[in-house]
Amino acid sequence: MSAATQPSERTESLLQVRDLEVHFTLPGDGWLARRRVVRAVDGVCFNLRAGRTLGVVGESGCGKSTLARALLGLVPATGGSIRLAGEEITGRTAAALRPLRRKVQMVFQDPFASLDPRMTLGQIIAEPLRALNPELDAAERRRRVRHLMERVGLAAGWIDRYPHEFSGGQCQRIGIARALACGPELLVCDEPVSALDVSVQAQIVNLLMELQRELGLALLFIAHDLAVVRQVSHEVMVMYLGRQAELAPAELLYRSPRHPYTRALLDSVPLPDPERERARQAVPLAGDPPSPLSPPAGCAFHTRCPRAQARCRQSRPALHPLEEGRQLACHFPLPVQ
Amino acid sequence: MTGGAPGRSLWQDARRRLLRNRAAVTAMVILAIIILLVTAAPWLSPWQFDQIDWDRLSIPPDPASRHWFGTDAVGRDLFVRTLLGGRVSLLVGVVATLVSLAIGVTWGAVAGYLGGRVDAVMMRVVDILYAMPFMFFVILLMVFFGRDILLLFVAIGAINWLDMARIVRGQTLALKQREFVEAAVASGLTTPAIIGRHIVPNLLGVVAVYVTLTIPQVILVESFLSFLGLGVQEPFTSWGALVNDGAQEIESAPWSLLFPASFLAVTLFCFNFIGDGLRDALDPRDR
Amino acid sequence: MALLEVRDLEIRFHTDDGEVRAVNGLSFRLERGETLGIVGESGSGKSQAVLGLMGLLADNGRLRGSVRFDGEELTRLPRNALARLRGRRIAMVFQDPLSALNPHLTVERQMTEVLTRHEGMGRRAARRRAIEMLEAVQVPDAARRIRRYPHEFSGGMRQRVVIAMALLCRPDLLIADEPTTALDVTVQAQVLRLLRDLQQRFHMSILLITHDLGVVAGLSDRVLVMYAGRACEEAGVRELFHHPRHPYTLGLLQSVPRLDTPAGEPLRAIPGSPPSLLQLPAGCAFAERCPRARPACRETPPAMREIAPGHHLACHLEPPP
Numbered sequence: 027m028s029a030a031t032q033p034s035e036r037t038e039s040l041l042q043v044r045d046l047e048v049h050f051t052l053p054g055d056g057w058l059a060r061r062r063v064v065r066a067v068d069g070v071c072f073n074l075r076a077g078r079t080l081g082v083v084g085e086s087g088c089g090k091s092t093l094a095r096a097l098l099g100l101v102p103a104t105g106g107s108i109r110l111a112g113e114e115i116t117g118r119t120a121a122a123l124r125p126l127r128r129k130v131q132m133v134f135q136d137p138f139a140s141l142d143p144r145m146t147l148g149q150i151i152a153e154p155l156r157a158l159n160p161e162l163d164a165a166e167r168r169r170r171v172r173h174l175m176e177r178v179g180l181a182a183g184w185i186d187r188y189p190h191e192f193s194g195g196q197c198q199r200i201g202i203a204r205a206l207a208c209g210p211e212l213l214v215c216d217e218p219v220s221a222l223d224v225s226v227q228a229q230i231v232n233l234l235m236e237l238q239r240e241l242g243l244a245l246l247f248i249a250h251d252l253a254v255v256r257q258v259s260h261e262v263m264v265m266y267l268g269r270q271a272e273l274a275p276a277e278l279l280y281r282s283p284r285h286p287y288t289r290a291l292l293d294s295v296p297l298p299d300p301e302r303e304r305a306r307q308a309v310p311l312a313g314d315p316p317s318p319l320s321p322p323a324g325c326a327f328h329t330r331c332p333r334a335q336a337r338c339r340q341s342r343p344a345l346h347p348l349e350e351g352r353q354l355a356c357h358f359p360l361p362v363q
Numbered sequence: 364m365t366g367g368a369p370g371r372s373l374w375q376d377a378r379r380r381l382l383r384n385r386a387a388v389t390a391m392v393i394l395a396i397i398i399l400l401v402t403a404a405p406w407l408s409p410w411q412f413d414q415i416d417w418d419r420l421s422i423p424p425d426p427a428s429r430h431w432f433g434t435d436a437v438g439r440d441l442f443v444r445t446l447l448g449g450r451v452s453l454l455v456g457v458v459a460t461l462v463s464l465a466i467g468v469t470w471g472a473v474a475g476y477l478g479g480r481v482d483a484v485m486m487r488v489v490d491i492l493y494a495m496p497f498m499f500f501v502i503l504l505m506v507f508f509g510r511d512i513l514l515l516f517v518a519i520g521a522i523n524w525l526d527m528a529r530i531v532r533g534q535t536l537a538l539k540q541r542e543f544v545e546a547a548v549a550s551g552l553t554t555p556a557i558i559g560r561h562i563v564p565n566l567l568g569v570v571a572v573y574v575t576l577t578i579p580q581v582i583l584v585e586s587f588l589s590f591l592g593l594g595v596q597e598p599f600t601s602w603g604a605l606v607n608d609g610a611q612e613i614e615s616a617p618w619s620l621l622f623p624a625s626f627l628a629v630t631l632f633c634f635n636f637i638g639d640g641l642r643d644a645l646d647p648r649d650r
Numbered sequence: 651m652a653l654l655e656v657r658d659l660e661i662r663f664h665t666d667d668g669e670v671r672a673v674n675g676l677s678f679r680l681e682r683g684e685t686l687g688i689v690g691e692s693g694s695g696k697s698q699a700v701l702g703l704m705g706l707l708a709d710n711g712r713l714r715g716s717v718r719f720d721g722e723e724l725t726r727l728p729r730n731a732l733a734r735l736r737g738r739r740i741a742m743v744f745q746d747p748l749s750a751l752n753p754h755l756t757v758e759r760q761m762t763e764v765l766t767r768h769e770g771m772g773r774r775a776a777r778r779r780a781i782e783m784l785e786a787v788q789v790p791d792a793a794r795r796i797r798r799y800p801h802e803f804s805g806g807m808r809q810r811v812v813i814a815m816a817l818l819c820r821p822d823l824l825i826a827d828e829p830t831t832a833l834d835v836t837v838q839a840q841v842l843r844l845l846r847d848l849q850q851r852f853h854m855s856i857l858l859i860t861h862d863l864g865v866v867a868g869l870s871d872r873v874l875v876m877y878a879g880r881a882c883e884e885a886g887v888r889e890l891f892h893h894p895r896h897p898y899t900l901g902l903l904q905s906v907p908r909l910d911t912p913a914g915e916p917l918r919a920i921p922g923s924p925p926s927l928l929q930l931p932a933g934c935a936f937a938e939r940c941p942r943a944r945p946a947c948r949e950t951p952p953a954m955r956e957i958a959p960g961h962h963l964a965c966h967l968e969p970p971p
Contacts, residue, residue, distance in 0.1 A: 296864030
């Protein structure tokens with residue numbers, strides 16, 4: 027993996043996701059009750075090249091965490107395809123997935139819960155090496171762990187300590203070191219900074235961006251904080267109730283969103299600026315997101331959309347390409363600004 | 364948080380808290396003394412456990428003849444018999460608990476981690492066994508196969524694992540939701556490795572507490588069986604059997620009830636205090 | 651007279667690992683009809699401070715200092731008098747609306763109970779007031795929805811119900827601890843707007859506790875920034891956001907990515923992490939992470955002083971212009 031900071035347009039994408047569906051069947055109430063299906067992820071398409079970051083935003087229940095878990099094979103995809111470096115991930119057994127695990131790793135939301143409290147830092151970080159690079163001996167593993175720890179900003183002398191002795195930010199660094207242990211090409215980050223204190227978030231965001239530049243990693247960065255996502259992403263995807271509403275280059279999406287939901291999200295973020303905050307007009311969206319158990323027919327957003335018309339209630343808008351690499355699923359998009 | 368010293372594990376933390384709990388430490392010391400006495404019994408008295416002192420039938424404690432606790436109705440030394448009964452009782456408690464531990468932890472962890480149909484089938488088996496009248500089951504075993512002490516261990520253990528399996532399964536279900544288990548899957552660990560490396564070590568705290576509370580429970584069950592005359596066979600004895608014998612002579616020879624009953628009660632108290640102390644020490648709420 | 655005046659508040663917790671010094675000499679005032687935002691990270695003592703002044707500390711907590719509410723000293727009030735005050739004159743809204751509601755009772759039952767018990771109202775009048783209040787917090791179809799159970803409401807609606815319950819007795823002071831943190835961003839915008847409207851309508855004081863600078867900017871009149879159990883800066887909201895003087899306030903404002911500035915630059919992170927409350931440093935708690943720290947900063951904790959009308963600062967350094 028040489029420096030991949032400026033990949034040519036012709037390089038094939040590291041990750042290709044097509045019409046991905048993850049549906050869960052919930053057990054009904056009692057034996058004979060009808061089983062309900064949750065369409066947690068319902069028709070998601072994107073490409074991700076080495077060295078690039080795709081940000082994924084959306085509210086709770088939009089399926090962004092399920093998407094992350096599907097990419098790692100932690101939940102099975104029920105439809106569509108995920109190709110990682112040309113190899114299909116969906117439909118593989120756990121054993122068949124194992125060789126691919128070296129290429130994709132995950133950074134979790136909760137820095138404490140994602141580390142086994144009974145293990146030392148050294149054991150935690152070495153775990154992927156132990157499982158996926160069994161040819162390494164203990165001494166070599168330990169050498170690599172020390173190197174990884176220094177790389178993510180932890181003192182190598184802490185190798186025999188336990189996670190509960192560290193702060194949230196440091197635990198998140200441990201999680202990142204573990205994710206990097208096998209030299210992955212894709213890092214899936216599920217809300218990696220949302221559990222951290224404000225002053226520590228920036229450290230972790232900067233670390234991830236630095237690692238990306240240095241190692242040519244592709245990042246899938248999931249967050250609900252739109253400002254953080256803008257900071258790290260080359261492209262941003264907006265999800266609503268399991269569906270992809272809009273996907274566009276970050277700068278374009280934030281400057282001129284065309285899905286009414288993207289617009290509403292951006293307008294909802296409170297700004298650390300008293301004048302602008304107070305000058306704010308009406309609240310952008312009324313109501314809560316509907317339950318993913320019973321999404322509205324037609325366009326899932328029509329119940330809250332200020333632009334909704336009869337057609338939105340009846341037919342689901344297809345995802346279609348627009349200008350400058352934008353993809354949009356909306357019958358009545360906002361004009362380009 | 365600087366320097367390269369090895370860190371304090373959660374176990375070390377718990378040990379520190381446990382050692383600060385006076386009731387638990389006292390209980391551990393007393394229990395250690397009891398275990399020591401019980402182990403050293405043959406060297407502490409000139410009398411054998413089945414030796415009959417024809418001259419002194421049913422006498423109160425008598426240091427002159429070295430019957431420290433007196434003798435029973437047939438002239439056997441109560442001191443030696445109490446300690447020997449302790450051996451049997453403690454052994455039944457520990458062995459039966461180990462049996463239930465081995466079966467219960469494996470069963471519960473596997474059912475909880477695999478989930479779905481496997482879990483449903485495995486837990487229905489537990490439910491069915493639960494529904495069987497347990498005393499009846501043990502009594503039947505004893506009647507069919509005779510009063511074999513090994514069989515007693517197995518029978519009690521085989522009943523007790525049901526509770527253990529349920530507790531472990533519940534804990535496993537909670538652990539499975541934790542992100543570090545997902546992280547282990549993403550790291551490429553196989554299912555047995557995840558159960559062995561992540562699930563079981565994190566269960567041990569709860570299990571340890573439960574074990575200290577199971578041992579006295581098993582001792583009581585054995586006592587009850589002996590009380591019914593289904594426990595260990597003469598001339599061997601256990602605390603339960605001794606208490607039973609003593610209870611019949613409570614008016615003529617109160618010492619034959621007092622000594623074994625005190626040992627039994629003190630031991631049970633000790634285990635309960637240790638269990639409470641362990642639970643407090645391992646409880647993550649105050650961290 | 652200020653509605654709430656807190657002076658030299660100290661809160662300590664005794665734990666197995668030692669004494670946790672959660673709040674260390676905190677003082678502030680809250681006027682009638684005013685909103686004071688208390689900003690800080692986890693462990694800054696902001697939540698413990700309000701729990702303490704309401705008499706709701708955990709069993710191992712000890713409180714010292716003075717808390718005067720409408721001229722009355724709360725720290726010397728007997729337990730049940732304090733309990734009566736809570737709910738009637740002081741109401742609270744927490745982060746998690748579900749834990750504030752009893753899942754086994756209908757919303758109607760929970761709301762009317764407050765009124766029949768605290769205000770001695772009849773069932774009918776109580777029900778009418780409860781519905782009015784639900785309408786005030788914009789729960790649609792309140793008269794019918796009031797008969798539902800908490801789990802039948804969505805997250806945002808639940809928080810509205812909790813706010814309506816808090817306002818039932820028309821309190822003088824509303825304490826809102828991270829009221830929108832658990833909500834989605836579009837719902838957060840609704841609840842923030844609602845809180846602002848309600849304050850104007852009922853003319854109450856709000857003590858808003860949050861880690862989110864955007865939330866404070868929109869809702870507060872004055873802002874108090876806390877770090878490691880101490881106040882480090884207090885000022886009017888405009889003054890604080892436009893002329894922050896404490897290096898920590900400045901660091902916070904600079905480290906947060908924001909939508910209204912250009913993207914692309916690396917964030918200016920504050921290095922390190924907050925100190926352990928078990929072993930607070932002798933001097934300024936922020937000195938360890940402060941880019942401008944001098945030897946003096948590590949020796950004595952800086953005292954709060956007024957550097958401009960209404961602008962208080964606890965820092966040894968000469969404030970930047």
